[in-house]
Amino acid sequence: MLDIRALRQDGEAIKTALSKRGYTLDLDAFASLDAKRKQADIRSQELQADRKKASKQVGELIKSGMAVEEAKAQVADTLQTIDAELDREVASAKAIQEDIREFLMGIPNVPQDAVPAGNDEDDNVEVRQWGTPKVLPFEPKDHVDVGEALDGGLDFERAAKLSGARFSVMSGGLARMHRALIDFMLDMHSDEHGYQEVYVPFLVGPEALRGTGQLPKFAEDLFKMEGERELYLIPTAEVPVTNLAADEILEADTMPRRYTCHTPCFRSEAGSHGRDTRGMIRQHQFEKVELVQMVRPEESDAALEALTGHAEAVLQKLDLPYRVVILCGGDLGFSSSKTYDIEVWLPSQQCYREISSCSNFQDYQSRRMQARWRNPETGKPELVHTLNGSALAVGRTLVAILENYQNEDGSVTVPEALRPYMRGLERLK
RNA sequence: GGAGGGGUGGCAGAGUGGCCGAAUGCACCGGUCUUGAAAACCGGCGACGGGAGACCGUCCGUGGGUUCAAAUCCCACCCCCUCCGCCA
Incomplete structure (x- = not known):
């Protein structure tokens, strides 16, 4: 939510800034x-x-x-x-x-000056690349073909039997690798990046969703429970974790707050019929390890750079080539003032695909949820800045591993960093 | 599920119809004292909205009601705690 006083004072400037994202105020x-x-x-x-x-x-x-x-x-x-x-x-x-x-x-957040103009993802601007896109000495298969060929691997048909399209069943070594990835990421953020691991509810009430911005505008993207209580399946850990600070006044010496959290995520994908229907790129249910920060306003720009780096570190350790793009105004999420997407290289598609999204919401979410801190300089409660990023989307990380680490004989090499989490296993066959 | 107790400022906690936006303590801020700090003492100190300001309004879990007047009385709901039962 925007500051009503800012809207009264600088209405024209805000209108101009919002036009960058195609919104007419x-x-x-x-x-x-x-x-x-x-x-x-x-x-x-x-x-x-x-x-x-x-x-x-x-x-x-x-x-x-x-x-x-x-x-x-x-x-x-x-x-x-x-x-x-x-x-x-x-x-x-x-x-x-x-x-x-x-x-x-109903008004989206104001894009920062650094956000490039543009209408859609084609106008996003590459910031940097890491690693070299792998050239395999054979025709690369996509993750579905690789996964289904493994002994106990990916199984979309049985998933469809249970739940319809956009679900997956994994078994054997692949299921273990999926679990290992979660452990690997959580440990890394806790031990090396200074985040506190949290466990949170996967069902939340409407107020939490209003706080982070999913409601009231995007109800159709959510799964809503039947029953007397109004509850929704979380679309991302961002919702429960950011709302930990809702209606609270944080003491300055407890900031910045950095949380890492693994949850399943549930999305109706109502607006994406026909997109990414093959494989596990876009599912109704997927796992994600999330990073969330609550920081002093003057620190949020630097925090976004650091947080993005924490997500990148996961890909670097897994030795997966990626690039970072800054989203243009038209592609920017509703609540975000600035977003970096991290895109991982997929050999079968010969392109980079989104695997993480890291955003600075400034005071947009905190104003909605009244998440504040006590500024020692003024003695007054002031709005915090909130940020979050995926680090990483687990299913898509698995996709990237299957594709980038596939061998000609159909086996998949386990990335070295992951082996300690898989009892030393070196290959999925 | 049954019985009881409770939700008040950053925290703890008093307040049972008007003098209460609210005692007191802690925390915090300013000052005195001190070489400095601590202690002691003095003063200040809730949030939000409106107004240039003096001020005005709203807020004591939420929503209704009674009353000229509600933190205080009544009703409903939500949440928390204790005991009993059940249970992963």
Whole structure:
């Protein structure tokens, strides 16, 4: 959510910045809502103040010895006049406040200056490359062919029997490698990058989803539970982990907060029919190790660079070639002010595919969820900046390993860094 | 599932109809003292919205209600704790 004061003061500048992401901010609508709000606010506050004064007067009269009924009679007329108008004014003030809140909740975050202009992923700008795309001395198979050929490997048909399209079953060595990847990533972030591992609920209420920005606009992307309680399957650990700070005031000496968390993620993929239907690139259920940070505002730019580096470190240890791109305005997520995507090399597609997304949300999420810290310089609670990134999407990491580490005989070499997590196993056959 | 207790400022905790946005303690900030620090003492110190400001309004888990007046009384819901039962 944007700061309403900023919108009043710098409406035009914000509108211009938002146009970079293809969003047209209706400043006239805002101005008229805000004017209406102010009018209703002032009027209802006057009435409330008058009413309060009259009530106090009754108390004072009684105390000075007047009979209760007599004291009430003194103000009866005033109260009657006020009451006639008050209910209406308060109700309309409330309604307009709510309208403004909904209006604000529907505006995406303002892209930073560094975000390049552009409409879609084709306009994203490469920042750096790491490693050299592997050239295999044979025709590379894609991860589906590699995985299905393994002894106990990938099985999409049985997954479909259980749950339909976009699910997978893994077994044997592949299932173990999948689990090993999670362990490997969590250990790395805890031991080397200074994150605290957390375990969180996989079902959350609507308030948490409003806090991070999935609701109210993107309900169709979520799986909603049946039952008397309104609960949703999390689409990413970002939701429960970032909301740990909701409605809290963090002490400065406990910051920055850095959390790493493994969860399954559930996405309806409502808007992506026909895209990536083959294999496990785009699934309704997948595992992800997430990094989340809550930092002082002046530290968030540097924190994004560091966090992105932490995600990159996983690929470096696994020796998987990748590149980092900065998302253009049109491709930027709703709540983000700046996002780096990390894309891993897939030999079968001869291109880089997204495996991580690292974002700085600045105070956009924290304002929605009222996540604050006590600034020692001012003594006041101020909004924190939040960031997160995948480090990494586990399923896609597995895809990248299957493709980049495949051998001509159909076996898959286990990346060296992963072997300690797989009891020394060197090959999947 | 049954019985009871409870949700108040950053934390702890008082407050059972008007003088309460709220005692007190801790924490925090400023000052005195001190070579410095600690201690002691003095003062300050909730959040949000509006206003140039004086100020005004809202907020005591949430939502309704009673009343001229609600943290305080009534109703519903949510959450937490204790005991019993059940259970991975």
